[in-house]
Amino acid sequence: MITENNKTCAVIGAGVSGLGAAIRMRNKGYKVTVFEANSFPGGKCSSESKDGYRFDMGPSVFTMPQYVDELFILSGKNPRDHFNYIPLDPVYKYFFEDGTCLDAYHGKEKFAEQLAAKTNDKKEDIIKYLNKTETIYNLTEEVFLKNSLHRLKNFFTWPVLKGILNFGKIGAFDTMNGANQKAFKDTRLVKVFNRYATYNGSSPYLSPATLNVIAHVEIVKGAFYPVGGMYSITSSLAQLAKDIGVEFKYSTPVKEIIIENKKATSIKTNDGIQDFDIIISNMDVYNSYKKLMPTAKRPAKTLDQPKSSSGIIFYWGIKKEFTQLGLHNIFFADDYEAEFNCIFAKKSIYHDPTIYVNITSKHTPGDAPPGCENWFSFINVPNNQGQNWDAFIAEARENMIKKINRILKTDIRPLIESEMVFDPRVIESRTSSAFGAIYGNSSNNKFAAFLRHANFSKDIKNLYFCGGSVHPGPSIPLCLLSAKIITGLIK
Ligand SMILES: Cc1cc2nc3c(=O)[nH]c(=O)nc-3n(C[C@H](O)[C@H](O)[C@H](O)COP(=O)(O)OP(=O)(O)OC[C@H]3O[C@@H](n4cnc5c(N)ncnc54)[C@H](O)[C@@H]3O)c2cc1C
Known part of the structure; x- marks a missing residue:
């Protein structure tokens, strides 16, 4: 039972942490309104379908499920009535150019036993x-x-x-x-x-x-598969938020956070200006300052840290089933160091990339037509610095197909019957992530954890930040923890 406190809270963005923050603030008694630029919730954790195939568009590895469960429990509901997941074992299949295939199992003993049997370590x-x-x-x-x-x-x-x-x-x-x-x-x-x-x-x-x-x-601790795919995390949290009285305004981008006397007081959308007691931005913090508070003092040291990598993702409908593949598959680059050097120093793509292929139809058969599989095929690439992405996409597609063919001794080219592509520009425009970086600041130095923006503003009262671009960092569990930290800070 929620005890109303007659105060209001705006959440800017319905990414996973925006949803977490909205649910937590509502449980504290606030009247909560979520403003989301897209017509759907989830941000990076969203879902799309094409030609009979369904894809999770972003995250695919689910760890620390307790932070999702916690939100249902906090709201007086049994998580299992609304959101379910199964433990994975094996978790990953690793493929190498020398023909080795390693299965990565759950738990120290089993993991170590399987890997020791196929490698030169004990x-x-x-x-x-x-x-x-x-x-x-x-x-x-x-x-x-x-x-x-x-x-x-x-x-x-x-x-x-x-x-x-x-x-x-x-x-x-x-x-x-x-x-x-x-x-x-x-x-x-x-x-x-x-x-x-x-x-x-x-x-x-x-x-x-x-x-x-x-x-x-x-x-x-283990990796899990949410029943129905990763999107069930954000869709079930959006439903939970709605059920406990959070109001959602979709297709409503916030244009400005209004600050008066060092206090965040209101937000501006195309519908006008609305006052709130607390404002939480789930928008990437770099763009929160740049686009929503252009005249506020910006904490340059944290905001201008080098950003993380991004990705080129092909969502392929494959008209065949591959029994040698699992839910999570990695095809490693031969020269891993050269690949990272290319991404971070040269800001380019590597000719022999490490490829991640995620196939949810292995667990949710309805995600692909019978006898087919939905391949989310991902490579790490630099964030968007104005490179020629159309040329990179064409090059990456060729290199990825050749590598997968080489390792699986097959030809997937004629099997690709449906295709969608994401690149850093799309990630940037769909989620407002600065430079299309997927994970906010990179962690490429030992002080990185201390150089992420705090979950609150030091200079502006009543203004808070959650999500992958702020403390404690990216990924579904950490984003949910950022929402939890915020609500702990608000007395
Ligand atoms: C390809 C890919 C693979 C990934 N793999 C994994 C994985 O396997 N496991 C994992 O745990 N994590 C993974 N991640 C990272 C994870 O998805 C993110 O860290 C997390 O989803 C980010 O959530 P967020 O709360 O920061 O919000 P985001 O998902 O970034 O969403 C922000 C939301 O705010 C909205 N918004 C922005 N500005 C405004 C505005 N002005 N007004 C209104 N709305 C606005 C956007 O439209 C968006 O919906 C992956 C991400 C990607 C893209």
Whole structure:
């Protein structure tokens, strides 16, 4: 039962964290209105259908489902009546040019056993490595994920102090690749663990070894498949928000956040100006300042950090079933370092890219016609700096098809009967992400976690920020945590 407090809250954007923030603020008693530029909720986590195929357009790997469940429980509902997911095992299939195929299972023991059997590293060494990533997780969860890094008082709790006192153990002074090369002899295993840098659009050759913690989250805590696909996360949260009384205004882009005497007071849309007690922006923070508050003092140090990578995605309807593939499949580049160098230093695309193919019809047969599969085929690319994307798309398509054909010993070209393409320009225009970067600032330096914008404004009262471009960072669970941190800050 919600106790009304007669105060109002505007949420700008119905991305996953905007939805999380709206649900949490409504539960605090606020009258909440969500303004969304698109005609649908979800932001990056949306869904489209074409020629009998359905695709999740953005995220595909689901971890830490408890942060979705929490929102239903908070609203007095049983999550299982509204949103369901199944654990994945195996989680990934990794393919290499030398013909190796590795199945990545859930849990330390099984994962290590399977990988040791097919590589030159020992099971004990893989387990030792996973134990180390678990230690990093335990030391960093409270400091970097669950609390605002920008409130001094948060540093005086025991779990946070423990994290700070053990800073030397979290790998902040090595790179992911540096730590992974020390841990493993087999270059295929180094690639498997280096790849987790891409989960926040960074390079394993530049980002701190602290990010090896992502391996722990996926391998040990587990990855899940939401029944009905990833879009069921945002569609069920949008429904929950509506059910508890949140008002949605779709196709209503916010044009301005009005600030008076250092206080955010109202927002402006094509429908006019509306006053609110609290304003939460789920719009990318760089563009929140640039487009909604162009005259406000901008925190240049955080906003102008180098941005993450982006992606070229082909949504292919494939008129055949491939039994050797699973839900999550990776086809690795031969020279991984050259690929990241191309993306981050040359701002270009690599001729032999690592390809991720996600096939939800493996779990939801209705996502493709009988005997067919829906391939979300993704490569990492630089963010949008005005490159010739049409030329890159044509080049990437050829390189991806050739690589998949080579590794699977097949010819997928005649099997592609339906196609849609996303590139950084589309991601930018569809979600207002600065430069089409998928994950906000990159984590390509050891201070990156401290250089993300806070969940509140230091200069403007009543103004808060959630989503992948602010603390604690991108991905569905972290975006939901940003919403949780905000509502903890609002008394
Ligand atoms: C291709 C791809 C793959 C990914 N893979 C994964 C994955 O496997 N696992 C994972 O956990 N995460 C993944 N991510 C990242 C994850 O999707 C994002 O971190 C997360 O969805 C971002 O949510 P958000 O709350 O920041 O909002 P966004 O999704 O960025 O949405 C912001 C919303 O705000 C709206 N908006 C912006 N400006 C305005 C305005 N002025 N007025 C009104 N509305 C506005 C936009 O229209 C949009 O709907 C992936 C993302 C992409 C694109």
